[in-house]
Amino acid sequence: MHRWSELFIPTLREAPADAEVASHKLLVRAGYIRQLAAGIYSYLFLGQRSFNKVVAIVRQEMDKIGQEFLLPALHPRDIWEASGRWAVMGDNLFRLKDRKGADLCLGMTEEEVMTEIARKELRSYKQLPQIWYQIAPKFRDEPRPRSGLLRVREFLMKDSYSFDLDAAGLDVSYKKHYDAYCRIFDRCGLKYVVIEAYSGAMGGSESHEFAVYSAAGEDQVVSCEHCHYAANLEKATSKLEPVEDLPPAGDGKPLRVHTPGLKTIEEVARYLGVSPRNKIKTLAYVSEEKDAKSGRATSRPIVVLLRGDHQLNEAKFASALGGAPARPMQEEEIQQLFRSPAGFLGPVGVVWASSLQDGDRPVLLVDHALEGRRNLISGANQPDYHLKNITPGRDFQATGYADLRSVTAGEACPKCGCALAINQAVEVGHIFKLGYKYSESMGARVLDRNGREVVPIMGSYGIGIERILTAAVEQSHDEHGFWLPPQIAPFAILVTPTNTSEERLLHTAREVSERLEAAGFDVLLDDRDERPGVKFKDADLVGIPFRVTVGKKVTEGMLEVVHRSTRENKDVTIAAIGEYFEALRLAH
RNA sequence: CGGGGAGUGGCUCAGCCUGGUAGAGCACCUGGUUCGGGACCAGGGGGUCGGAGGUUCAAAUCCUCUCUCCCCGACCA
Numbered sequence: 001m002h003r004w005s006e007l008f009i010p011t012l013r014e015a016p017a018d019a020e021v022a023s024h025k026l027l028v029r030a031g032y033i034r035q036l037a038a039g040i041y042s043y044l045f046l047g048q049r050s051f052n053k054v055v056a057i058v059r060q061e062m063d064k065i066g067q068e069f070l071l072p073a074l075h076p077r078d079i080w081e082a083s084g085r086w087a088v089m090g091d092n093l094f095r096l097k098d099r100k101g102a103d104l105c106l107g108m109t110e111e112e113v114m115t116e117i118a119r120k121e122l123r124s125y126k127q128l129p130q131i132w133y134q135i136a137p138k139f140r141d142e143p144r145p146r147s148g149l150l151r152v153r154e155f156l157m158k159d160s161y162s163f164d165l166d167a168a169g170l171d172v173s174y175k176k177h178y179d180a181y182c183r184i185f186d187r188c189g190l191k192y193v194v195i196e197a198y199s200g201a202m203g204g205s206e207s208h209e210f211a212v213y214s215a216a217g218e219d220q221v222v223s224c225e226h227c228h229y230a231a232n233l234e235k236a237t238s239k240l241e242p243v244e245d246l247p248p249a250g251d252g253k254p255l256r257v258h259t260p261g262l263k264t265i266e267e268v269a270r271y272l273g274v275s276p277r278n279k280i281k282t283l284a285y286v287s288e289e290k291d292a293k294s295g296r297a298t299s300r301p302i303v304v305l306l307r308g309d310h311q312l313n314e315a316k317f318a319s320a321l322g323g324a325p326a327r328p329m330q331e332e333e334i335q336q337l338f339r340s341p342a343g344f345l346g347p348v349g350v351v352w353a354s355s356l357q358d359g360d361r362p363v364l365l366v367d368h369a370l371e372g373r374r375n376l377i378s379g380a381n382q383p384d385y386h387l388k389n390i391t392p393g394r395d396f397q398a399t400g401y402a403d404l405r406s407v408t409a410g411e412a413c414p415k416c417g418c419a420l421a422i423n424q425a426v427e428v429g430h431i432f433k434l435g436y437k438y439s440e441s442m443g444a445r446v447l448d449r450n451g452r453e454v455v456p457i458m459g460s461y462g463i464g465i466e467r468i469l470t471a472a473v474e475q476s477h478d479e480h481g482f483w484l485p486p487q488i489a490p491f492a493i494l495v496t497p498t499n500t501s502e503e504r505l506l507h508t509a510r511e512v513s514e515r516l517e518a519a520g521f522d523v524l525l526d527d528r529d530e531r532p533g534v535k536f537k538d539a540d541l542v543g544i545p546f547r548v549t550v551g552k553k554v555t556e557g558m559l560e561v562v563h564r565s566t567r568e569n570k571d572v573t574i575a576a577i578g579e580y581f582e583a584l585r586l587a588h
Numbered sequence: 589c590g591g592g593g594a595g596u597g598g599c600u601c602a603g604c605c606u607g608g609u610a611g612a613g614c615a616c617c618u619g620g621u622u623c624g625g626g627a628c629c630a631g632g633g634g635g636u637c638g639g640a641g642g643u644u645c646a647a648a649u650c651c652u653c654u655c656u657c658c659c660c661g662a663c664c665a
Contacts, residue, residue, distance in 0.1 A: 037656085
């Protein structure tokens with residue numbers, strides 16, 4: 001049994017000035033964590049104890065589907081070169097040199113190391129499938145660490161990797177992870193949602209994210225209240241209401257109209273008496289790529305067309321470009337391509353690339369919402385003029401059509417048509433079907449049944465351990481403190497004698513603590529010589545879900561059990577205290 | 589990296605504008621009283637005012653540079 005009087009639990013009456021988010025303030029106040037530097041935290045006794053419980057749950061569930069490894073955090077440069085990510089990861093990768101001047105980095109994920117093992121060791125289809133996982137620190141030099149433990153530079157991650165012979169095998173490994181993740185987050189007491197997600201820098205096809213709704217979260221989750229549709233904003237789509245096209249003006253061919261000084265969509269639409277929905281929004285970007293062999297940087301104009309009232313989604317844009325980074329065009333570049341200043345740009349009069357491979361011409365990507373539309377209005381590539389009667393496919397030829405716009409709240413669900421909502425959430429887990437990206441680039445091969453060499457297909461799967469705790473605090477707190485689910489709380493029960501100088505109270509509290517502990521509960525005895533008010537305030541703060549108050553009623557053989565979440569207060573006899581918690585445990 | 593804010597005992601902050609003695613509350617130590625929602629009395633310890641340079645008889649305060657942290661944007665577990 002742990003006695004508070006002997007422990008280091010530095011609770012704070014006030015939140016540190018640099019904390020903004022509830023979980024950050026409370027975890028510091030409760031003595032769980034202390035900050036060492038931006039995005040770098042020490043976990044103190046209560047924090048580490050809670051982490052250990054989370055880790056134990058994760059490990060138990062992962063052991064049902066995979067095998068635990070422990071990989072190094074220090075990686076040699078060459079494996080990251082092999083995967084191509086030494087260059088791709090840029091400043092996010094912590095890099096360092098050893099005494100001989102050799103380049104090393106700190107692992108931000110471990111696809112490279114796992115694939116390296118697979119490459120060297122896996123020889124036959126008979127060895128597949130494999131699921132390998134670890135629970136180990138990861139390092140990312142985040143551009144901006146944030147919100148306490150929500151976005152940090154060193155964190156504990158459960159990362160796992162699956163190797164299968166074919167896509168059907170990957171489906172099975174993926175499903176195993178999906179189910180294991182559900183069990184993990186259920187056991188951790190989180191109220192989470194599973195959403196369709198964007199694969200991002202990881203590459204790959206299918207991807208799901210496990211998210212916990214919280215205003216502190218950085219994820220935008222689009223969800224339907226009616227059906228179960230839920231997706232990351234970077235991935236979400238919606239059904240659009242049909243838009244009535246304008247009737248052709250004049251002879252129906254592109255018609256120049258004078259729009260003096262009117263640059264924005266809104267201004268032009270109002271001036272011409274039409275809706276922004278009948279306008280084309282023209283956005284100009286440049287993608288810059290370094291040729292891997294020559295090292296020469298090549299840049300290429302990328303122009304995006306959207307419906308006038310729509311917003312470009314950067315993630316969708318990036319994936320339409322195959323992940324190549326793009327930056328907004330500068331004024332001179334715009335002049336060069338369109339021969340017109342920004343504000344009057346349009347697709348007509350430029351010869352666009354017929355495909356992304358058609359490298360000499362500028363690329364024109366058009367959002368699906370413009371497909372099949374007629375008689376739209378765009379800039380005329382001439383100062384103070386716009387064009388009417390623009391019909392895609394007739395007046396200009398796009399390089400390609402893609403889903404490029406961001407969904408907005410209130411649009412119709414793509415599955416059932418009901419209104420979509422957008423909410424903030426914390427991403428606690430993410431699963432990816434990676435495909436062949438790493439196994440191919442790093443040269444992993446096995447022989448199949450027919451003795452032919454095949455490349456194994458991979459999946460990769462992550463859980464942020466800190467984020468489980470953070471999300472749990474975010475979802476269950478008030479101005480006095482927080483309460484964790486007993487499974488992940490540092491202690492399940494706090495026994496509080498109101499006055500330790502009264503021998504009888506202290507004695508009873510000890511005895512009750514011992515009995516509860518013998519019954520298998522994690523018990524903390526607050527035997528500090530403090531006034532009851534101080535102990536109650538601390539009890540409310542530190543995340544322990546149940547409190548047993550040992551006070552005056554002891555003379556009548558009674559204790560009080562306080563449920564932190566509801567603040568319910570129940571009298572229980574000393575004799576029955578064990579059964580009381582036993583019954584609660586059964587209820588869980 | 590762009591934009592905004594902040595660095596003063598352990599914590600939260602005042603003092604800075606208008607240069608001259610470093611302050612409050614909480615926390616801490618000793619003694620006493622007190623004991624069901626952050627007690628009271630008495631005494632006490634603790635601060636290179638983020639760092640460097642400059643102006644001045646004199647700098648927490650004015651000037652220059654710099655470091656760190658937080659918040660808003662582009663990234664992710």
